[in-house]
Amino acid sequence: MYICAMKLEEAIKQTKPFSSEIQKLFINIQLTASHLNCMMSQRLKPFDLSPQQFNVLRILKGKHPDSYSNQEITERMIDKSSNATRIADKLLEKKLITRTANKADRRAVDIRITAKGLALLDEISEQLKREQFVPAGYNEEKARLMNEWLDELRG
Amino acid sequence: MYICAMKLEEAIKQTKPFSSEIQKLFINIQLTASHLNCMMSQRLKPFDLSPQQFNVLRILKGKHPDSYSNQEITERMIDKSSNATRIADKLLEKKLITRTANKADRRAVDIRITAKGLALLDEISEQLKREQFVPAGYNEEKARLMNEWLDELRG
DNA sequence: ACTAAATAAATGTATATACAAATAAAATAC
DNA sequence: GTATTTTATTTGTATATACATTTATTTAGT
Numbered sequence: 280m281y282i283c284a285m286k287l288e289e290a291i292k293q294t295k296p297f298s299s300e301i302q303k304l305f306i307n308i309q310l311t312a313s314h315l316n317c318m319m320s321q322r323l324k325p326f327d328l329s330p331q332q333f334n335v336l337r338i339l340k341g342k343h344p345d346s347y348s349n350q351e352i353t354e355r356m357i358d359k360s361s362n363a364t365r366i367a368d369k370l371l372e373k374k375l376i377t378r379t380a381n382k383a384d385r386r387a388v389d390i391r392i393t394a395k396g397l398a399l400l401d402e403i404s405e406q407l408k409r410e411q412f413v414p415a416g417y418n419e420e421k422a423r424l425m426n427e428w429l430d431e432l433r434g
Numbered sequence: 435m436y437i438c439a440m441k442l443e444e445a446i447k448q449t450k451p452f453s454s455e456i457q458k459l460f461i462n463i464q465l466t467a468s469h470l471n472c473m474m475s476q477r478l479k480p481f482d483l484s485p486q487q488f489n490v491l492r493i494l495k496g497k498h499p500d501s502y503s504n505q506e507i508t509e510r511m512i513d514k515s516s517n518a519t520r521i522a523d524k525l526l527e528k529k530l531i532t533r534t535a536n537k538a539d540r541r542a543v544d545i546r547i548t549a550k551g552l553a554l555l556d557e558i559s560e561q562l563k564r565e566q567f568v569p570a571g572y573n574e575e576k577a578r579l580m581n582e583w584l585d586e587l588r589g
Numbered sequence: 590a591c592t593a594a595a596t597a598a599a600t601g602t603a604t605a606t607a608c609a610a611a612t613a614a615a616a617t618a619c
Numbered sequence: 620g621t622a623t624t625t626t627a628t629t630t631g632t633a634t635a636t637a638c639a640t641t642t643a644t645t646t647a648g649t
């Protein structure tokens with residue numbers, strides 16, 4: 280995912296035509312996801328965050344100053360298969376979050392974003408705004424339709 | 435990626451509206467890619483293949499009975515970051531491919547799919563056909579438009 | 590031809606993923 | 620109230636990813 284210098288346009292050198300547009304769409308979605316992830320990785324690297332760590336930090340910002348449990352974070356992550364505990368471990372090392380035992384349920388943990396975490400998100404947000412990586416010619420209506428169709432595709 | 439029992443519709447429990455449809459689209463594409471990969475993983479598991487291994491096998495089928503080099507395989511893979519050598523190692527263990535030194539360039543290797551590999555692909559293809567996992571209401575024209583727009587998005 | 594630069598593949602390594610299993614606490618059953 | 624089941628999180632582990640480095644070979648420069 281971190282090899283980004285690649286021209287994805289000539290991406291998979293497919294010579295034969297695809298058997299159907301839907302066949303092609305499956306591959307296109309995977310390719311585009313890989314491309315987006317790649318772009319995010321590059322942009323987050325100077326801040327020493329992985330896309331997953333960034334995702335968790337934003338989730339916690341949405342609840343600040345209150346906390347989420349490990350489980351609530353997992354429910355909100357884009358990639359649910361990764362281990363919220365271990366991502367939190369990394370964020371904890373960098374003091375971007377705090378993790379304390381829950382008072383009511385001693386099995387659960389309360390995870391909160393710190394002031395340092397919030398400041399980092401602001402900094403990154405400024406950086407991303409400056410780059411503006413939405414391609415020209417793209418518009419909200421197209422995006423809205425695609426969102427609708429992607430939901431159908433999964434449904 | 436292998437946690438598939440998940441309802442992706444209520445996927446990330448986003449309560450606040452997204453700041454834009456394009457913002458939402460980025461996440462939707464990643465989510466859908468993860469979903470597709472998940473479905474493929476499940477379906478390939480009985481055949482003891484990962485999606486990447488399956489991808490490489492299909493690439494080699496496209497060239498059969500001729501060979502591709504390691505490099506040519508990488509160029510055609512959806513996820514270029516993974517190591518073609520090590521994927522080939524796995525396929526070799528299962529005798530689904532052969533790997534021999536190239537006559538003209540002794541640095542390069544010739545990788546070919548075996549009869550066993552071709553038979554496995556046929557078997558999988560039959561299985562996938564039987565399942566038919568394209569959602570109702572989906573059509574080629576929608577897929578064609580999305581392909582066009584995804585290409586724009588990456589471009 | 591001899592050296593330097595480029596290329597193809599393999600290998601090393603730290604981290605991440607995809608689970609399974611373990612641990613611990615809470616809820617439920619009886 | 621004790622035993623059983625469920626739930627929340629952590630830990631273990633095999634494999635995969637994202638590179639960097641190494642090795643072997645070929646090509647280009649002089």
